[in-house]
Amino acid sequence: MRLERIASARLAELATSRACLEDEVRPAALPRLAGVLADGTDGRLALRLQFEAGPESRPLVELRVAGALQLVCQRCLGPVPWPVEIEARLTVVPDEAAAEMLAEPFDSVLLDADGALCLRTMVEDEVLAVMPLAPLHDDRHECRPAHAEAPGEVAGQETAGETARPFAGLRILQAEAAKSGK
Ligand SMILES: [Zn+2]
Structure with missing residues (x-):
């Protein structure tokens, strides 16, 4: 991941110029996510961030995350492929109070204590939000028999x-x- 954090002043510029950034991240670099992946999961998640002016004069980022992860089957503990295809439109706010002012408070992302947007945390939150809680192989016959x-x-x-x-x-x-x- 080349970009880690974006300061709020820079966010405002990106929104005004409707900038688009592309980057990628290794799942192993996202600690909360790495903890639930099957051992040996490799690969990259491709990231695309499209900025624009959002509601209440806040910057808005349209986030796209694409790739593939290996989750752990809760029946056999073997790896289950999970294709990742996430699109989210998030308004960037400084705190919870500002989020509650929005018509869609849950479609928001908070700046950190230093007033910057932490991309790693944002991507991790979005992936974890849609990840299946109890992944299973679709077909029981795909489960490994060892257990x-x-x-x-x-x-x-x-x-x-x-x-x-x-x-x-x-x-x-x-x-x-x-x-x-x-
Ligand atoms: Zn299984």
């Missing part, structure tokens, strides 16, 4: 080897609830 203790037995496949995963606990709780409900 299936009892092939053909659905319950065994779903919980085997997943004790370290956040959703494994949820499944167990649901199963307990179902049992106690009988």
Whole structure:
């Protein structure tokens, strides 16, 4: 990523001149995102930022993120390809109060404490917002068999080897609830 942060004065210039910037970022450079990706995920996310004047005289950035990531299947813990194609129109505001003045407060991005737009954080937030919470292979047959203790037995496949995963606990709780409900 060549551009990390854009100061607010520069943002105003970019909006006035309707500038367009292109860049790319390695997913491994986005720590919150890297933590949920399959091991060995490589590649780049392509970024495109189109600036224009937005509502309430704020700069607006039309962000496009494209690429491919490898998520972790919550059934077999194998990698699941996830194509990334995100488009967002975000009004740049200095604080939450300014965001609430907008007609669409959620379509906004906050400047950091130094009054600059942190591109890394903005891209990471947008990707995490649309990422599937519990990615799974579409077809059960695509799941790698290493963790299936009892092939053909659905319950065994779903919980085997997943004790370290956040959703494994949820499944167990649901199963307990179902049992106690009988
Ligand atoms: Zn799988």
